[in-house]
Amino acid sequence: MAKTEPAGHMKRKNYEKHLEGLQVELCHLQDFVKANNLRIIILFEGRDAAGKGGTIKAITEKVSPRVFRVVALPAPSDREKTQLFFQRYMERFPAGGEIVIFDRSWYNRAGVEYVMGFCAPAEHERFLTLCPLMEKYIIDGGIVLIKFWLEVGMDEQERRFKARIDDPLRQWKLSPMDLESYRRWYDYSRARDLMxxxxxxxxxxxxxxxxxxxxxxxxxxxxxxxxxIPYQRVKKDKVELPPRSDRGHYNDQVTLRGMNFVAERY
Structure with a gap:
């Protein structure tokens, strides 16, 4: 299905040219984080269809998943509901040389949980009071914390939701919770402002x-x-491929004869 480009939006060719240069720098950042044992948390919040997943993919598609680790937690289990609220998030915090990206985070309590009534008003108020203290504790412990809110407009969110309805490759992105959040636009706006x-x-x-x-x-x-994140390029020795070992009388393709190969349909 052909996708129509909204008027005035950046063209793909121009976007890809700029993205490539930024992704090269992300690779340099990755080397610096590993070399200096840094610990970094990046969290993304925003309305449904604000573009969190696509932004995270653009950040991570050219770097190592061993350094850039994405965390997208499901609804808490019955056991997790009995734990301290921040506990299941802290379990995923970075060790040295890691960047953890939260695709939604503990701020669920200030957004969907609050708006949908999944937490009591007192729990919401307590979260807003304690959250800055908890984040100060994280930062004082040496972790770099960067928080992004992706702000999508009402008309653009509606366009994206309608595109998901009509596209079989994106219908899975549209859940009953998304539709309810669409209906409660202004409730989410007020929750955003308070947060x-x-x-x-x-x-x-x-x-x-x-x-x-x-x-x-x-x-x-x-x-x-x-x-x-102030970083510098890490100097690395130029890599050269070593010579292959002597195969002797062994032929590693002959040994595959008679095995089950996938049909070459393309």
Missing amino acids: LKKTSTKHAPWYIVRSDDKRRARLNCIAHLLEA
């Missing part, structure tokens, strides 16, 4: 990314990320 007011602090500010144009949003987000 930003209470938890955008000097030590852990929120950075808002306008995401009506997904391509520009991805580029702007990666560029900010690279500026937020």
Whole structure:
């Protein structure tokens, strides 16, 4: 199914040219993080269809999953519901040389849980009070914390939802919860405003990314990320392929005769 480009949005060719350069720098950042044993958390929040998944994919598609680790937690299990609220998130925090990206995070309590009534008002209020203290504890412990809120407009969210309805490759992205969040747009707006007011602090500010144009949003987000983490290129010795060992009388293709090969249909 052909996808129509919204008027004024960045063209794919221009986007890919800029993205390639930024992804090269992400590889340099990766080397620096490994060499210096840094611990970094990047979290993404925003409305449904704001572009979180696409932005995270643009960040991670050219780097090692052993360094850039994506965490997208499902609803808590019965056991997790009995734990401290932050506990299941802290279990996924980075060790030295790791960057953990949260595709939604503990801020679920300030968003979907609050708006949908999955937590009590007192639990929501307690979260907003304790969250800045918890984040100060994280940062004082040596972890770099970067928080992004992707801000999509009402009309653009509607366009994306309708595109998901009509596209069999994207229908899985549209859940009953998405439809309910669409209906409660202004409830989410008020929850967003309260969250930003209470938890955008000097030590852990929120950075808002306008995401009506997904391509520009991805580029702007990666560029900010690279500026937020001072890094230098790590010098590495030039790699040269060693000579292969002597095979003697062995032929590693002859030994495959008679095995089950996948049909070459293409």
